[in-house]
Amino acid sequence: xxxxxxxxxxxxxxxxxxxxxxxxxxxxxxxxxxxxxxxxxxxxxxxxxxxxxxxxxxxxxxxxxxxxxxxxxxxxxxxxxxxxxxxxxxxxxxxxxxxxxxxxxxxxxxxxxxxxxxxxxxxxxxxxxxxxxxxxxxxxxxxxxxxxxxxxxxxxxxxxxxxxxxxxxxxxxxxxxxxxxxxxxxxxxx
Numbered sequence: 001x002x003x004x005x006x007x008x009x010x011x012x013x014x015x016x017x018x019x020x021x022x023x024x025x026x027x028x029x030x031x032x033x034x035x036x037x038x039x040x041x042x043x044x045x046x047x048x049x050x051x052x053x054x055x056x057x058x059x060x061x062x063x064x065x066x067x068x069x070x071x072x073x074x075x076x077x078x079x080x081x082x083x084x085x086x087x088x089x090x091x092x093x094x095x096x097x098x099x100x101x102x103x104x105x106x107x108x109x110x111x112x113x114x115x116x117x118x119x120x121x122x123x124x125x126x127x128x129x130x131x132x133x134x135x136x137x138x139x140x141x142x143x144x145x146x147x148x149x150x151x152x153x154x155x156x157x158x159x160x161x162x163x164x165x166x167x168x169x170x171x172x173x174x175x176x177x178x179x180x181x182x183x184x185x186x187x188x189x190x
Contacts, residue, residue: 006083006106007074008169008176009098009152011090012113013140015124017157017165021113022087024166029085033077037088040066067098075105091140092147099151103179110152110178111169117141119158152176 010022019036026034041048041062049059067090074084084106090098095110102108115123120137153176157165169176 006108007078007102008083008085008109008111008173009090009095009102010085010087010111010113011095012115013091013120013137013144014089014135015120015137016113016115017123017162018087018089018113020162021111021157021165021169022085024162025169026083026085028166028170029083031081032083032085035070035074035077035084035086037066037070037086037090040069064094067094071098071101074102078106091144093149095151096149099178107177108179109173109176111176112144112148112152112154113157113165114141114144114154115156115158151178 008025010018010025012018022036023034026032044062049056049062051059051063067088070086070088074086077084086102099108099110117137120141124137153169153172155165155168157168160168
C-alpha cells in the first residue's frame with residue numbers, strides 16, 4: 001500500500017466510529033487524504049432531501065450524487081499521489097458498485113466497522129450530533145449485516161479503542177483488499 005496510492009473505504013452504520021477511525025487512519029499514512037462523503041450532502045444549501053427509511057426518489061438521486069462526487073474526488077487525489085481514506089455510510093449492494101468504480105483508478109481496500117448494536121446506541125447517546133431519526137441502530141445494523149456484500153475486512157470494534165481499531169486495520173490491511181488496479185474488482189458480488 002505504501003508504494004502505490006489507493007483508496008481505503010471505511011463504512012458502517014451511523015455512530016460506528018467511521019469519522020474518528022478514518023481520521024486516525026489517514027494520520028498514520030504518508031501523503032493521505034480523509035475524504036468525508038457526507039460533506040457533499042452538507043454542501044446542498046437549498047433543496048436537500050434528507051434520507052429516510054422509504055428513500056424517496058429525490059433522496060436516492062442525491063445519495064448517488066454524493067457517492068459519485070466522492071468517487072471522482074478520490075480518483076483525483078489518487079492521481080495526485082495520495083492514499084485516500086474515503087469514509088461514508090455505504091450499505092447494501094451499492095458498496096459493490098462503488099468498489100468497481102474506484103477499482104478503475106486505484107487499489108481498493110474496504111473496511112466495514114461493525115460494532116454491536118448496543119455499542120452503537122451507547123456511542124450515539126454520547127455524541128453531540130445525532131444521526132438516528134426515523135431509523136434505529138437495530139434497523140440500520142440489520143440492513144448492514146443482511147444486505148451489504150461481505151467484502152473486505154469487517155471489524156467488530158465494540159471493545160476496541162480508536163488506536164486499537166486502526167492497528168487492527170493496518171495489521172490486516174491485505175484482508176481488506178478487494179481490488180487491484182490491473183485486475184479490476186475481485187471478491188465483489190455482482
